Amino acid sequence: MPDSSRHPSIEYDGFSKHFGRIRAVEGITFSVAPGPIVGFLGPNGAGKTTALRGILGLLRPTRGSATALGKPLEAPENRGLVVGAHLDGIGFETGITASRHLKIACLALGQPRSRVDEVLREVDLAALARRRVKTFSTGMVQRLGLATALLGSRPIFVVDEPGNGLDPEDLRWLKQNLRTFADEGGTVLVSSHQLADFSSIVDELVIMKRTVLYAGTHESLVGADNATLEEKYFELTDPFAAQ
Numbered sequence: 001m002p003d004s005s006r007h008p009s010i011e012y013d014g015f016s017k018h019f020g021r022i023r024a025v026e027g028i029t030f031s032v033a034p035g036p037i038v039g040f041l042g043p044n045g046a047g048k049t050t051a052l053r054g055i056l057g058l059l060r061p062t063r064g065s066a067t068a069l070g071k072p073l074e075a076p077e078n079r080g081l082v083v084g085a086h087l088d089g090i091g092f093e094t095g096i097t098a099s100r101h102l103k104i105a106c107l108a109l110g111q112p113r114s115r116v117d118e119v120l121r122e123v124d125l126a127a128l129a130r131r132r133v134k135t136f137s138t139g140m141v142q143r144l145g146l147a148t149a150l151l152g153s154r155p156i157f158v159v160d161e162p163g164n165g166l167d168p169e170d171l172r173w174l175k176q177n178l179r180t181f182a183d184e185g186g187t188v189l190v191s192s193h194q195l196a197d198f199s200s201i202v203d204e205l206v207i208m209k210r211t212v213l214y215a216g217t218h219e220s221l222v223g224a225d226n227a228t229l230e231e232k233y234f235e236l237t238d239p240f241a242a243q
């Protein structure tokens with residue numbers, strides 16, 4: 001992002017990912033520093049999840065690089081300790097309880113079991129710790145995903161479409177949590193295609209559609225001509241429809 005006084009935690013440098021003939025992401029370059037909440041926006045199929053999977057070391061770039069704290073996260077033991085992530089469509093073993101799920105994740109991450117109760121409290125799921133995940137609502141599943149991402153007390157938090165399935169109360173809770181994490185010096189990159197949900201919370205924006213269309217502050221995007229984020233977003237992503 002444009003403020004070079006903060007050392008970036010996430011850096012994409014010419015990152016491209018092709019799946020056969022599908023050019024999902026083409027040469028994206030931007031960085032994210034601790035402090036601001038950075039919204040990663042783009043229409044369906046724009047390549048957001050592919051780019052996030054790149055930073056998590058879950059896929060290899062066709063060209064370029066994606067690094068967190070200066071390194072690619074390909075080693076699984078590094079991945080969990082640097083970046084807490086909650087990706088859209090993540091699966092849970094539905095027959096187990098929330099508490100059991102988190103205990104297994106603690107083992108995988110080398111975290112003490114005491115973190116389980118702490119994160120359950122952080123995401124307001126303590127009362128449901130012994131309920132089976134298959135009985136959870138979508139919002140509860142989202143909270144469990146976020147709890148898993150928070151387990152390692154990591155400096156970077158990457159969240160893909162966290163608003164999906166959340167009611168307004170859940171959404172307010174989520175925004176407050178992301179803000180607290182960022183205010184405490186965490187790095188937050190949160191993807192969405194739901195503009196209204198996040199326009200009130202993101203400080204900086206990366207808007208992409210295969211390539212980066214905008215990377216900068218929320219204020220400078222909408223400020224100059226007093227436009228709304230939605231107007232600017234459509235101008236960038238669908239210039240013909242915006243006319």
Ligand SMILES: Nc1ncnc2c1ncn2[C@@H]1O[C@H](COP(=O)(O)OP(=O)(O)OP(=O)(O)O)[C@@H](O)[C@H]1O
Nearest residue numbers: 019022024042043044045046047048049050051193
């Ligand atoms: N494993 C894969 N194999 C083939 N094509 C893929 C694969 N993963 C993603 N794609 C394609 O890459 C493009 C970008 O997909 P991606 O999921 O990254 O977009 P997105 O911005 O996250 O979309 P959404 O908001 O709908 O989740 C799409 O055309 C998708 O079909």
